[in-house]
Amino acid sequence: MSAGRPFLACACFFSDNIFVGRYGLHVRYRDEGQLRRDHGRVTVGRRAPPPPDRGGGRGRWGADRPRVLQALRERGCRGEEDFRAALREDSFLAPDFLEIVSYCTSPDAHLHGLLRYIESFSDKRIFRLPVFTEEFCQAFVDELENFEQSDMPKGRPNTMNNYGVLLNELGMDETFITALREKYLQPITALLYPDLGGACLDSHKAFVVKYSLHEDLDLSSHYDNAEVTLNVSLGKDFTEGNLYFGDFSQEPTPVPKYIEIEHVVAQGLLHRGGQIHGALPIASGERWNLIIWMRSSAIRNQLCPMCNKKPELVEAEGFGDGFTETLDDDVPETVNLCSLW
Numbered sequence: 001m002s003a004g005r006p007f008l009a010c011a012c013f014f015s016d017n018i019f020v021g022r023y024g025l026h027v028r029y030r031d032e033g034q035l036r037r038d039h040g041r042v043t044v045g046r047r048a049p050p051p052p053d054r055g056g057g058r059g060r061w062g063a064d065r066p067r068v069l070q071a072l073r074e075r076g077c078r079g080e081e082d083f084r085a086a087l088r089e090d091s092f093l094a095p096d097f098l099e100i101v102s103y104c105t106s107p108d109a110h111l112h113g114l115l116r117y118i119e120s121f122s123d124k125r126i127f128r129l130p131v132f133t134e135e136f137c138q139a140f141v142d143e144l145e146n147f148e149q150s151d152m153p154k155g156r157p158n159t160m161n162n163y164g165v166l167l168n169e170l171g172m173d174e175t176f177i178t179a180l181r182e183k184y185l186q187p188i189t190a191l192l193y194p195d196l197g198g199a200c201l202d203s204h205k206a207f208v209v210k211y212s213l214h215e216d217l218d219l220s221s222h223y224d225n226a227e228v229t230l231n232v233s234l235g236k237d238f239t240e241g242n243l244y245f246g247d248f249s250q251e252p253t254p255v256p257k258y259i260e261i262e263h264v265v266a267q268g269l270l271h272r273g274g275q276i277h278g279a280l281p282i283a284s285g286e287r288w289n290l291i292i293w294m295r296s297s298a299i300r301n302q303l304c305p306m307c308n309k310k311p312e313l314v315e316a317e318g319f320g321d322g323f324t325e326t327l328d329d330d331v332p333e334t335v336n337l338c339s340l341w
Helices: 032-043 062-074 079-089 095-104 134-149 172-192
Strands: 008-010 018-020 025-027 119-121 126-130 164-166 203-212 219-222 228-235 238-240 243-248 259-261 267-272 275-279 282-295 313-315
Touching (some): 095 172, 134 164, 134 282, 172 203, 172 282, 267 275
Antiparallel strands (some): 008 313, 119 126, 219 275, 228 282
């Protein structure tokens, strides 16, 4: 756990696992010569891509953030206050979700008991569960569309999605997502993913992605910069665009076995961040999904999931990429994490 220490990033953010949309390819970038040597086969006969930008989505408002939030309120966006009120009342959460949380926080809770409440897919440790009410999903999308239609500055959700909203830009980290992670999701992830730090997820990156016929249609195969990911379908009306899942990135197989999972509005999928996945093309309408990358500094401080090396820590804003400086007294005794599953 971070114990109040600042969150940091790994220096590989600026050089490794960079998505180049022109080629649908993740690359490592040190300089143009290295890029041509490592990826020249893919780009032969084409102009080499410029140095990829990993800076998008780092937060763009700085000291202007209070002014921007006030402007959003004046434009009719409910903003932080209404979400804080909804959170206090638990009114945005599905009753079945609250029942699951109640079970997970009971003294006798265990994994097999939890599995009676949620849907499990194959052996990939992917689980579906109700999360929000449908009324809240509609109100949430309305809020996002208000922001989207404003002239306020906006960052990209991540390096692969061009359309969507970073929730920290709407001031929803502390008032909405942090409370959702700590109070409601962590009791669930503690039982489902103990080996991935499910009981000590101390930071996150949260964003909403949007797919439509004239914008992003699909999402290439990838894995997340997270220990555990929650993906909730918010609506609106759409067809196709199912998610697909392959191998766990740390356990590749010669012939990956893929499964396809449909979206269900107001329900979420929990999966390991390292599970390779993507989204098939949408056929009609608009699809909005809330994505929460949940991170455990206790896990990723040992090994960065993006470069598979001991993290080279650099300063970052907010939650950064979920790393913290490890002090000598933080190092735990050796534990066989596999025995916990």
